[in-house]
Amino acid sequence: MALRSLKLPGVGTKYEFMTDKGDTVAIFFTTTGTIQMYTLQKGCQSSSAAEMTPVEARRLGNILTGAIIEADQESVEIAFSALADLRVTIHTFYIPRARAGQTIEDLQIRAKTGATVIAVCRQDKNIINPPPSFAFEEGDAALIIGESDQIKKFESEILVE
Amino acid sequence: MEGFIIALFVCLVLALISKYLSVPAIPFYILAGIVLGKAGLGIVQSDEISQFFSEIGLLFLLFFMGLGLKLDRMIADPKKLLTAGIIGLIVDMGIGFTAAYLLGFTLLESFIIGTAFYITSTAIVITTLIENRKLMMKEAELIIWLEVFEDIVLIAIIALLSSGDKDLLYFFLKIVLALCVMYAIAHYGKEFLVSILDRDDETPILFTFAAVLTTAALAIMFGIPDSMMVIALGAALATTDPEAFEQHARPFKDVFLVMFFVFFGVTINFTAGTDLFSILILCLLAVVSKFISGMLIGITIYGSAMSGLEIWANTISRGEFSIALAVLYGSAVVGTVIAALVIFTTIVGAFTAKYSTWMRRGITHRSRRKALMHRPHSSR
Structure with missing residues (x-):
């Protein structure tokens, strides 16, 4: 090539x-x-x-690059080779109706999965570093950062239930 | 002043229409000028304000041309480009000049018409290549570089024409001195220039505007052609940060160049003694001569008439540079001829560029069918 x-x-x-x-x-x-x-x-x-x-x-x-899992959800894995090959994944998820109205604190995202919500995109408006009191709405795109295992856990425990 | 506003508004509407139809806007602007101006309804008159704006448009067109001359960018095969460029220059300029001279224009007029006849519109050619998604064609790279070649030829011709009948040695000494000053400023003041361009406030755009206009004013003061000096300014500043200059100069170029086209149309006067016959002949020849030069280039460089057809189809449109020549050096009659030339070739060129793949397919199909028809005979 x-x-x-x-x-x-x-x-x-x-x-x-x-x-x-x-x-x-x-x-x-x-x-x-x-x-x-x-x-x-x-x-x-x-x-x-x-x-x-x-x-x-x-x-x-x-x-x-093979980073996309579903057509409208994207993820990027960043590897910092100088820091003992530290790998961080950032993934977007759409919040389902079942989670609408619940806050980050209610869902205990950090405690249950280890991943962190770093940004939420709501109708073309971006909320960076949402506080624990932040309540999701249906259709919000949440940007989750963590290890790939933590991201998987977020998907299975928070989104599907 | 009202006329100016009307012209501006008409241009805005035309720009929207041409973008919607994805055809070049230049012929529309000129036609609008003709309809609104002397030759048409007479609503819009050329006055001091419009002349000033047109002049700024021309200066920024030339400044952009200079910015494009970056010496560090080199084509992979300069010999190929040189061959193709010289074929185009000899064939197109030759046909244009001879035809104009035979039709009764003076030697100087014929030379200007010949040059306008030769120089294609870089803006139209490159935009249509992108819009028709032809960038990957093997001929595309050559066509793009041919535009640069033509720019360089045009600069040489502008230098030649503007020297006129003045004291040549003294004149060129002044030009060389001015060039040295400009390159020295660009070279030693590079860090300062870049620091201005990096700012987020109004300074970079103000600086760009002032630099172009000051250079033009100084050039006139010292008796050297401002068109040359503005091109040289662009070329000198291209050694610092050409992308930033292009970005800051673009708004001025976009607006004032449109004014330049419209008011070129406004000043056109059909009663100035041009006969329709010679205009028609020159317009048709403009398309034919590009066909001849395109074919010759295609056959010499790629060994294929199909490549020639493609080169022809994409390089028919004359535009901004032809008009610039008419405004800078042409008489009223020459202006009318060049206006017609630009309008006719841009319309034909838009069609050929769009349907060239289709034309090529038609030709190959027919020859393939012919080959199939012949086969039974040969096997017998």
């Missing part, structure tokens, strides 16, 4: 690589802010393309 990148005047940056099987993938970060991805199958004449916004491109990136 040979990756090459180059800057094209007026267009932006191009990244192109050929897979071992001979297919080509090219990504263009254009100066207009959109990202275009082209794929060209081996032996084919014309490529096919998809244009993405930066958010969509990041989403695609998450899918490709």
Whole structure:
């Protein structure tokens, strides 16, 4: 797999690589802010393309790294190799109706699972570091940080019951 | 002043329409100018205010051109680009110049028409490549670099034209001196410039605006062409932080350049003695000559007429630089010819760029069918 990148005047940056099987993938970060991805199958004449916004491109990136578990829930694992290979996972979950109205304190999230709620996204508004008295609503997207075991525990104990 | 506001409002509507239809907006602006101005309804007149705004638009267009000349960016195969660039220059400029001269324009007018005929619109070509999702085509990279090649040729031509009949040695000495000063400022003041650009307040944008206008004013004061000096300023500042300058200069360029196009249209006067016949001939030739040069480039570089077709389809549109030439050096007649040239080629170019894949497929299918029809004969 040979990756090459180059800057094209007026267009932006191009990244192109050929897979071992001979297919080509090219990504263009254009100066207009959109990202275009082209794929060209081996032996084919014309490529096919998809244009993405930066958010969509990041989403695609998450899918490709294998971090996504469900289509609308994402997780990122960060490894700090300098700190004895410390691994932290951040995962988003949607709060089900059964948990609406309950606070972080009621649910005893930290005590039961070890994971922490670091942010909640409610209708395009973000609440960073919600206090223990914070009450969830149905449809909130909660950002949970912890080890991958703690995240699993959160999913099984808090969300499903 | 009311006329100016009307023009601005019309442009806003046209910009929205052109973005919705995803076609280039430049011909719409010029047409709007023609309809509103002298040749049309006569609602909008060109006055001191509009001239000043148009001038700023032109200065920022040239400043952007300079910013794009980053010497550290090099193409993978400069020989290929040089071959393609020279083919385009000789064929297109040759045809444009000869045709204009034969149609009875003076030598200087023919030269300006020839140059406007040759220079394609970087803005339109690159936007349509992106919008039609053609960046991965093997010809795309060459087309993009050809635009840079044309910019460099244009700078040389601007230098040539603006020298005029003045004392050449003294004139070039002044230019070289001004260039040295600019590069020295960019080189020794780099840290200071970057520190200004990094600020979050109004200073970076104010600085960019002031730098362009001051340079133009100083150039006029010292009797050197301001267009040249603004390009040089862009090229000198490109050695510091070109992305930041582009970001801060973009709002000015976007607004004032639109004004520049509209008021170019406003000043067009069809009664200035141009006959429709020569305009039509030049417009048709503008499309044909790009076909010839495109084919020659395709065959020499890629050994394929299909590549030539693709290059032709994507490089038909003339635009901002042709108009800039008309405004800087052209007479009223030349202005009308170039306006028609830009409108005609951008409309044709928008279609060919959109349907080139379709055209190519049509041609390959037909030849394949022909090959199939021939096979029974040859096997017999």
